[in-house]
Amino acid sequence: MQISRLFGIVYYLLDKKESTAKELADRFEVSVRTIYRDIQTLSSTGIPIYTSQGKGGGIFILNNFVLNKSVLSEKEQDEILLALQNLSAAQYPDIDFVLSRLSNFFQKSDVNWIEVDFSPWGSDERKKEKFNELKMAIIRKQIIMFEYFNASGTKSMRRVEPMKLIFKDKAWYLKAYCYDKKAYRTFKISRMANLEISDDVIGQRIPGEFTAESEDNHILEFIDIRLKISPAGAYRVYDDFNEKEITKHEDGSFTVHTSMPIGDWLSNYLLSYGPVIEWIEPQSLRNTVIGKMEVIMQNLNRKDETR
Template sequence: MQMNRLFEIVYILLNKKTTTAKELSQRFEVSVRTIYRDIDKLSSAGIPIYASQGKGGGISLLDDYILNKSVLSEDEQNEILFALQSLTVTQNPETGKVLSKLSSLFNKSNTHWVEVDLSPWGSDKNKTSAFTVLKNAILNHQMIEFTYYNSYGEKSRRTVEPIKLIFKINAWYLQGFCLTKNEYRTFKISRMFNIGALQEFFLDRTSDGLFVDDKKPRSQKWISVQLKFSPKGAYRVFDAFDENEIIRNSDGSFTVTTSLPENKWLVEYLLSFGTDIEILSPQSIRELIHDKLEEIILKYKK
């Protein structure tokens, strides 16, 4: 809250030039003494702010002070505005306000040169509200509680120390320490319901056991698979696999050699490619696909 107030004071002075401690204290609903303490902190941080006495006096910035030249380079300004512009699609009202103010301070008019679409979460008001709850809980080291449905449709109530929000492969996830399971877990946001922050706070844990920053979780078994895609499936091949895993064949088809997790998800994932894919190996996965297709066919036989 204090950092927001300090930022607001600088913003006011850049636009209004001069104000008084009384006006600022009324605006922020704090004492005049608190405002003067804020002025001292800003001055100690290198902001050329001063207070003058007498008629026409007040709190001011040096006339030649420009925030963008004194604090941040041109590239740093653009990076900040890009990050904020990316977050505006979550419809978090705080982000829009900060973007507007920083655009004014940096004298930047073109802040809409990029748009990041996080649909369907970004377009859902309930999920946007959940994003704000999760964000605040992470920043405040506040425990959260929610109902969760895993990939098998099993329902459970979880208490979690939230650590990080990540966006990956068209979906949002929360990473945190699950007190219910007593280990680090990753939760898909779309499966989280009735999210609420608790009046309990937590300290940072050691990094031991924290998420491995690669695509292969320690506890998950991975297998090597070889896949063949028809020319029509090219658009998904390059979306789903690394370039060095793909070989283009002379007939226009593609052969992919990669590692995938050996679980229930694998068969469903491969089936999502429809007739554009053929599993070349291993034989065990070919058999699983065959059995699943027979099961599907049986449902449509009269």
């Protein structure tokens, strides 16, 4: 993150000739103190960047300065552009300006090779905006409020200090300090609703240990399961399980041996396989799935007098 900002500062000053610490801080969305630290870093690398005090003062680079790309190897240039492209795909503020200038400077045109969309297929614009709102709240160190639905569907209001976004097992999560629980928690972003960004700024806090956001906040218990999946379910098998857990048979069917957290969600998850699932062990889990299937059949066969 810092290296892209440093290059951004250099190119901004080369383009604008002169700026102020506040103008740079606003542009790169960091504090004035951070900008002055960046100036010291750039100066220590030999870049002739200076500050002048008083009326008409500011930050500038000597007019005869030319950034020499030979100080970076081909591999280092590619790694810088890769990092910037990832930030651009994540819609990091003003990064496209830096990416464009550096790609031209390094004489590399093929940099638009990745696109990242943090929302599922078919999501509306509001869902697509949620990730970026959380990202900016973390960058700007703003406290946020939202409604949260836990695994059992219970709704609660939360006020938190957002700290990190993490992608794990096909879903995005927010790691944050929760004022309501007075502890660090992990929230599944898809279960967050009515997000509000506060003007309150996060104070200095010593990072603590994150714990999973669950009904009782206890350590999850796991159960060993065996599944038999028909050939038509190949797309789900390889999406959901590790290759080491999968055995493919000559008829194209699959056996999966894995371990998964115990909970009501597990039987609902297995039901999502529909007719491609042919066997479930242990017996207790199979009975639970069958019981839910019977309830579904009763509900679907029941005459709805209100329809």
